[in-house]
Amino acid sequence: MLRIHCPICGLRDETEFTYGADATVQQPDITETDQKAWLDYVFMRDNPRGPHREYWHHVTGCRQWLVVERDTLTHEMGQSFLAREVSK
């Protein structure tokens, strides 16, 4: 029963959101042809214990994709940002 701060809508219940992906990995450039780069992107994930950054979608709210800070150990929610405003 987390609550996530949406920069557009404010503090909202987690049931309004869906988890998207690990926000610490970057999709390779679309012109990248190296299989290793794409394999790493698709399959390789760290499994951090502690603070983590994730993409969450405010799917039944404003439909913005957010980058959300979540502590994987305590489930404490940190700051969140609009994904498109986070520097790559």
Place this chain on the structure above:
Amino acid sequence: MTSRRLSNGGRIDRSQKFAVRFGGKQFTAFGGDTLASALLAGNKGVVARSFKYHRPRGIIAAGAEEPNALVHLRDGARHEPNAQATLVEAFAGLSSTPQNAWPSLEFDIGAPLDLMSRFFGAGFYYKTFIGPFQGTGFWMFCERFIRKAAGMGFAKTIDDPDHYEKINAFCDTLIIGAGPSGLAAALAAGRKGDNVVLVDQDHVLGGSLLDEQAGSTSDAWLAQTAAELRAMDNVRILTRTTAFGAYDGDVFGLVERLQDHMQVPEADKPRQRYCLLRAGKTILATGALERPLVFAGNDVPGVMLASAVREYLNRYAVLCGQEVVLATNNDSAYQTAFDLRDAGATVTICDVRANISSVLVQKSVRAGITVLAGHGILQARGKKCVTGAQIVPVDSAGHATGSPRMIKCDLIAVSGGWAPVLHLWSQRFGKPDYHKSLDAFLPQRQRENITCVGALMGTTSCEDALRQGFDAGGKTGDAPELTLTEPFWGNDLSPVTIITKPDGTTPGKAFVDFQHDVKLADIDQAHLEGYVSVEHLKRYTTSGMATDQGKTSNLNALSRMAALCKMDIPAVGTTRFRPPFTPVTIGAIVGHEHGLHFRPTRLSVIHDWHRENGAEFTEAGAWLRPWYYPENGEDLRRAYIREAAHVREHVGIVDVSTLGKIAVQGPDAAEFLNRVYTNGFKTLALGRLRYGVMLREDGFVLDDGATARLGENDYFMSTTTANAAKILAKAELLLDTAWRDLKVHVTTITDQWAAFAIAGPTSRQLLADVTGADLSRDALPNNHFTNVLVNGVNCRLHRMSYSGELAYEIYVPAKSGRMVWESLMAAGKVHSLKPYGTEAMGALRIEKGHVAGAEIEGRTTMQDLGLEGLASGKKPFLGAVLRKRPHLENPDRPTLVGLEIIGDQGAKAGSLLFAQTGPTEGHSEGWVSSTTYSPALKKNIALALLSRGRTRLGETIRVVDFVGNSTLQAKVVSHHFFDPEGLRQNG
């Protein structure tokens, strides 16, 4: 049968006298009784049979920790399994039956099971799969009667007539437990003006104060406190409410049993209410449960927790025995002895401690109680009820040091110390800390907004508990004052809970976990077999894994493990607790979200027309879609074959409004489409549309659909019905993250447009009639669209075919959907236009060899599906790199083929494919994905994925349905069954 009810005392309402039923017999109960207290008053010793050995079992506790007295409540639609008799309020007409009782409570099937007990020891379940039992089906054999004898509750299969409510709630301060510390906390927080919720599973406030003798000084304090709390508008008191779960974000799961204490709930009122409560601050005042002692025969009915004996006596006026042996390792049980003596029982105390406080001894002697220091019970005697106790002098490790002697008794009360109820705390914070002086685990880490008070923190006196609660609540007003004189459990506890012979064994079965029938010997055996982790011990022996989650067993199992390992308890550790604290009914969790209320149903804008015209519906995700339109009582098969044949011969119309529709707009829209689709979209001209395939990044096919270019920077994308939401979310993510440089907006317009496919040889003529437009082959070739007017409504007509026929899709503003559909139906009369459903649509696309969800199922590549021609080599697209992984290009992979089934019987989807010879076992060579009868070919056909399929055209293979146990023969053919050249759709 003599009554054990005293004529005076207790907190029952003697003016309300009624009968309750248990196993076909009547028992007298009073207002305020539980089912358990009524059964004990009626001298009902055996209330259940044990899980593995079928031993007679009685009530040992008075609260949520009761492991034995599981009952079925009520009959018929209100039948409820797994109720603990100790938590069930008695009411007039309550009917209950024992649950663990096959074939009956009184009949001993235990003898043969006892003989087999060697097999039922630790790891029994696992051992049936290995060693001499491996592959013999021994478990299958055992399971049949063990499950039955184990007497698990059974769920009813008829609808529950009651309704259950779900709410979300908020408060400043949540207090769980309305004993002394919880009440003190509520007083302070309430006076401070907090919005307070006070929760207790009992139907009255007071907690442990209710176990004091009626008329004690605590009664006045309790009445005054309850009155003050009730007078505060900002304090909500929720009795009959269990806080069963503690979740992230300081959310607590509560279940209020609003109407469980009535025969039939009042009309229109919920029976239970499930509440997710978000608390600013939480005070846990959940108390402690007494630990049983472990000795041979400690499960004989009549062995009870000392605290429970006291509660039955003082609260319910039930004297559980006349001649009592009380065994303890701490001071608290003495209060039970004094109260029993006051009620006229004889009491002998066996105290494992060699040195007992002289105050207690003197007080006991004055009361006429025999105290045997340094003694324990080696064995309880009796079968269906306790007849005596073999007592023995013991050393500081609980080993017998002398010869036992028999004391005749009809009740053995035991106290092995106390275990704080840290379940909710542990659900949130994990593993607790061991405190040696209390021989107990206590909450260790507290956050500033979650405070533990009272017995939960090992507090040893009532004054301390009140002070802690009052402080936690915010110290407002006069501090509550109440002194109780009883000796408390923290005093001078000796951590001996297991009494054995000098060699460490017991002279009979000694139980650690009553509900799962785990013996002391099972813990020993697990140790011998090398189990050192407490988590493994738990799973191997199943100790603590029953529905009571080991409320009475965990600590005793741990301390045995620790002793065997020669480790201290903190080194052995403990497991953490999971919700729920006590079982929660499925009805409360479901609430109103069942049947049609389980999730919203999506309906096409012309759903009513389908209904009015006799359609049968099928579920497609959240949508209800017309499945077929039966004529003259047709079944599904006859209807869809007729509908599909009609399309090939005349013209049909199908509602495809459920397709996902996404507006892709912006200067970089073409580049965006070029990246998500495998084929090129930059060359798509205005007025044209193109079929496209999308991949996941890992190279597997994700979705397909057609996209039309409506304007310079304006595209209309369609997706499959099932993937509409997923594709939109993915597009939004890409545009917000990796492809932020693209100037593109994606907007769902699924609900804004109704869409109908019109297919068949006369579709062009029909649409020309309706629209007046020139739809000739040259004016509107395949994969082009044009804007048309139907009855004054602007619509867009796409020429494209899913069925393989000359076909169109017409996109209509949703609000005009029905009007346009009816215009088409009216104009279609002369062309014998007929509606068709999803089943016929499926038959047509299988004949044509088009892939759908059964083929695009997440494990298939473009190459597998014969779509590799749509993968552009000239531009990058998502999935382009990883689809080239070597194992995805392995020619042995199953590829899409058609099957012509030989014979009259069609194949079942999911059937496995095997070559003509060889065994039909292990991995198959492929599987059937979609299947239909083809009216065009007059054959049963199927789409399938077959290893090296493309090289095997003409081969006859076997199609094996292991579920239906049938084998068919089929000829492998191209999946383009019908009109492979596309003459009809391009005509």
